[in-house]
Amino acid sequence: MTSIVFGSLPLPNQSGDQIVSKAVSTAIAALFKRTGNIQANVRAEPVTKLLQGSVDGFDFIGNAMLMYNGLRIEAMELYVQAVSIDFSAIFKGQVKLRQPTQATMRVVLTENDLTTSFNTPFVIEKLQKLQFQGKPLYFQNTEMILDEDKSLRLKSQIRVGDEPEPVNVDMKAFLEVIERRKIQFIDVTYGGDAQGQELGKALIDHVNHLLDLDQFALDGTQLRVDRIRMKDKQLVFYGIAKINQFPQRKPKAAA
Structure with missing residues (x-):
């Protein structure tokens, strides 16, 4: 029966799990403006479980991922638990969950990723609210x-109001996770002159309020971080992604 169903699909020489894996990879890639190598491997044993939409889980690994808001991610790994999907939606290029699921995650940001992301209009607009x-x-x-x-x-370099010359701000801090969702700068030391230090303190207060993961999660998902590790010019986050529905990129509003 399985060979008859999958043999009639418009993707010859591919098994059901390969078809679903490809659909998941394509759906995740669509969430990003640009990606490097991405791969999703769906696990289903026996493969006939796919006909009922039952999946033992799937692993996703991607790198060089650029989000539509300009934020960059060097690498992302998701290991999703057993999940039930709407199998018929796969052939429409969609991934629909029949029930919420959870995934362990590992996200890597490089020093260059952080600098690039901090200079995007998305982040700058949030900072200018201060x-x-x-x-x-x-x-x-x-x-x-x-x-x-x-x-x-x-x-x-931060220009205050209509002042012609920017103020140089130079700060050093360590990172801490609070309540598994707030990334905080702690034990901060401030360099520069008195104005730069005063401005730096105001900036840290604002950034600490801003770095709430719930403000950055894709629709239908919730991110929780258990540990942050810094090594070899990389920042690595370990945690959990709770997925209520498979996220979809919202269409751009008309001008």
Whole structure:
């Protein structure tokens, strides 16, 4: 029966799990503006379980992923638990979950990823919601540096209001996870002159409020981080992704 069903599909020489794996890979790739190598491997034993939409789980590995908001991810790994899917949707290029599931995750950001992401309009617009002495802030040449002592250094030139000259801000801090969803800068030391230090303190307060993972998760998902590791100029997050529905990229609103 299985060979008859899968043999009639418009993808010759591919088994059911390969078809579903390809569909999942394509659906995940569509969430990103650009990706490097991505691969999803669906596990189903016996393969006839797929006809009822039952999957033992699937593993996803991707790298060089650029989100539509400009944020960059060096690598992402997801190991999804047993899940029930709408098998008929696969042939429409969709992945639909019949019930929520959970995945362990590993996400890697490089020093370059952090710097690039911090200079995207998406992040800059959020930072400009902060005012200093009642004046808006304009960021330029922001740089994130991962140091050997496991600290993160943030350097930026920030123009306050209509002041012609920017203020140099130079801060060094360590990262901590609070309530599994808030990334916080702690044990901060401030360089530069008095104005730069005062501005840096206001910026850290704002960024600590901003870095709530619930503000960055894709629709239908919830991210929780258990551990952060810094090594070889990379920031590695380990945690859990709770998936209520398979995320879809929202169509761009008409101008």
